Amino acid sequence: VVDQIRLWQLENERMRTTAGFLFKDFDTPDEYAALCSYAEEIGVLVWKSDRRKMFFASKMEQLRDYLKSRKKAE
Amino acid sequence: MVRAIRGVLIECEPAIKSIIVHLDSANNDIIIEDLDEQHLVVKENMVHVLKQKLEDRLKETYRPEEPLADSD
Numbered sequence: 001v002v003d004q005i006r007l008w009q010l011e012n013e014r015m016r017t018t019a020g021f022l023f024k025d026f027d028t029p030d031e032y033a034a035l036c037s038y039a040e041e042i043g044v045l046v047w048k049s050d051r052r053k054m055f056f057a058s059k060m061e062q063l064r065d066y067l068k069s070r071k072k073a074e
Numbered sequence: 075m076v077r078a079i080r081g082v083l084i085e086c087e088p089a090i091k092s093i094i095v096h097l098d099s100a101n102n103d104i105i106i107e108d109l110d111e112q113h114l115v116v117k118e119n120m121v122h123v124l125k126q127k128l129e130d131r132l133k134e135t136y137r138p139e140e141p142l143a144d145s146d
Contacts, residue, residue: 015086015128021078022107022115031076046083047113054107056083056115067076 018046020058029053031070038066081106081115088112090128097127 023039026032032053039045039057048055057063084094088111095114098104104124106115116124 014090015084015125017121018083018085019081019118020083021080022083023076023078024107026076035076047085047109049109052109054109056109056113060078064078 018056018058020044020046020056021060021063022054022056023063024052024054026053034070035063035067039063079106079115080118082118082121083109084114084116085112093128093131094124097124097131 023035026035032055036045036048036050036055039055040048042062044057044059044063046056046058084091086094091112091114094104094116095108104116104120106117108114
């Protein structure tokens with residue numbers, strides 16, 4: 001039992017999981033930058049890579065709406 | 075065109091990540107995107123399986139050096 005608890009602790013310390021959405025394949029660097037900073041602003045940004053132009057967000061509804069309104073404005 | 079892919083972000087140390095990459099290499103049915111040396115995105119329905127496999131793997135390799143000693 002002690003071994004099992006130790007393994008369980010080990011795994012929890014070593015691995016953190018967050019459910020959400022990976023945003024990728026942006027048309028332009030600007031589109032990436034805008035959506036990424038919006039995600040950060042509303043507190044859903046979990047991970048990002050400016051180099052690879054990808055980010056991971058915990059929620060997508062507001063980001064989807066933001067993209068839609070951005071597309072409309074263009 | 076930008077895409078939003080549903081998944082689970084895993085943050086772990088490189089040693090654990092390499093085990094996950096190895097587990098995925100058999101059928102390529104776990105990883106959605108390999109992000110960097112400490113992050114990857116996996117399929118939501120595979121997280122449970124992955125944790126189980128990882129635990130099995132840790133059991134194989136992880137041996138406490140000595141039994142827990144009594145504190146007193």
